[in-house]
Amino acid sequence: MKKTMNNMDKNIHINKMADDVLNSMDHSNRATPQPFLLTKLHARLLNNSEVTMWDRISSVITRPSVSFAGLIFIITINILIILFNIEKEGNAGSNVGIITEEQDFSVAPTTALYDIENTSP
Amino acid sequence: MNQHATIEKLREGDTALFDDVVNRWQDMVYNTAISIVQNEQDAEDITQDVFIKLHESLASFRGEALLSTWLYRVTINKSLDHEKKKNRQKRGGYIKSIFTTYEGLVHFEHPGALTENKEKAVILFQALKKLPDSQRIAFILHKIEGRSYNEIASIMENSLMAVESLLARAKRNMRKTLINWYEKNNE
Numbered sequence: 190m191k192k193t194m195n196n197m198d199k200n201i202h203i204n205k206m207a208d209d210v211l212n213s214m215d216h217s218n219r220a221t222p223q224p225f226l227l228t229k230l231h232a233r234l235l236n237n238s239e240v241t242m243w244d245r246i247s248s249v250i251t252r253p254s255v256s257f258a259g260l261i262f263i264i265t266i267n268i269l270i271i272l273f274n275i276e277k278e279g280n281a282g283s284n285v286g287i288i289t290e291e292q293d294f295s296v297a298p299t300t301a302l303y304d305i306e307n308t309s310p
Numbered sequence: 311m312n313q314h315a316t317i318e319k320l321r322e323g324d325t326a327l328f329d330d331v332v333n334r335w336q337d338m339v340y341n342t343a344i345s346i347v348q349n350e351q352d353a354e355d356i357t358q359d360v361f362i363k364l365h366e367s368l369a370s371f372r373g374e375a376l377l378s379t380w381l382y383r384v385t386i387n388k389s390l391d392h393e394k395k396k397n398r399q400k401r402g403g404y405i406k407s408i409f410t411t412y413e414g415l416v417h418f419e420h421p422g423a424l425t426e427n428k429e430k431a432v433i434l435f436q437a438l439k440k441l442p443d444s445q446r447i448a449f450i451l452h453k454i455e456g457r458s459y460n461e462i463a464s465i466m467e468n469s470l471m472a473v474e475s476l477l478a479r480a481k482r483n484m485r486k487t488l489i490n491w492y493e494k495n496n497e
Contacts, residue, residue: 207488210437211481213430214454218422219341222354227332230361237362 313377320368332361335378338455339385341422345450346389348418348435352396356388363388375464382465386447420454437487445480452477 249255319327339360344353363384371380423431438446444466451457451465463473 203489203492206492207485210430210433210488211453211484213427213434214420214423217420217424217427217431217454219337220344220353220421221337222340222357226336226354226357227329230332230358233358233362234365237366 314373317368317371317373317377321371328365331364331377335381336361338378339381342382342385342450342455343389345420345435345438345454346386346446347393347396348439350421352392353389356385356392359388360384379461379465382451383467386465390443390447433488433491434484437484437491440487441480441483445476445483448473448476449480449484 250259316327316331320331336357340353340357343356343360344350347353347356360381364381375383417432418435419428420431420435438449441449447466448462451462452459457465459470459473459477462468462477463470466473466476468476
């Protein structure tokens with residue numbers, strides 16, 4: 190019986206302590222920042238306003254993700270141009286062949302200005 | 311001057327008024343930030359960030375909420391972001407948080423606590439760290455900032471019922487944590 194009473198007292202005491210802690214910030218004052226917050230703020234705003242367009246662009250470009258993506262883009266463009274040129278050269282070569290064969294089997298009259306074998310006036 | 315008129319004047323570039331706004335609300339912003347992050351230097355940085363954000367956002371400020379409500383929201387978001395960033399920076403922060411005992415938490419004395427309540431306030435802030443973010447914010451706004459349920463609902467963009475429920479759960483969880491701690495320490 191005595192032990193139960195002790196436990197009850199203990200519980201009441203603990204509950205009271207928990208309540209005291211929960212209410213410990215009632216009627217407290219607001220914490221205040223260090224002096225000269227406004228001065229520091231003005232300094233930061235001034236620094237922010239001095240950032241030019243070039244600063245912004247360079248800060249974006251120098252980001253690792255952006256520069257890496259840019260590098261990949263440039264390499265891809267180069268590979269595409271090279272492949273396109275190789276294909277173009279291949280096509281040009283085959284055209285030359287066709288033209289030569291056409292000329293070989295051509296029966297069209299020559300268009301030379303001076304036909305030296307023709308003696309007639 | 312009401313808050314809508316203040317915003318209009320600020321938009322027009324009234325720098326003297328901006329200084330007045332900072333002077334008027336810096337304690338509110340700082341007190342909220344320090345109660346969340348529990349570090350004076352971090353709270354100071356957050357306070358500056360909040361007013362810089364205000365300066366930058368004046369043109370796009372729609373005036374749907376009161377300036378004080380907007381400042382509370384920005385302060386809370388910045389403080390929680392700051393906290394998450396700091397936790398990420400700590401190597402193995404998550405694993406550590408699982409195994410951290412109640413006694414292992416950082417000792418923080420709120421500068422605004424009354425002298426006779428300083429020790430209890432230290433325990434309060436340790437227990438606060440154990441609460442989920444929404445409950446913690448509701449508790450801080452109500453108990454430390456002294457905001458009404460309606461104001462908290464507006465700041466947290468929640469219904470009145472939701473705020474009542476959040477606060478009830480916050481108090482119940484805090485009480486449970488504190489009772490456990492006292493039982494453990496009085497054995």
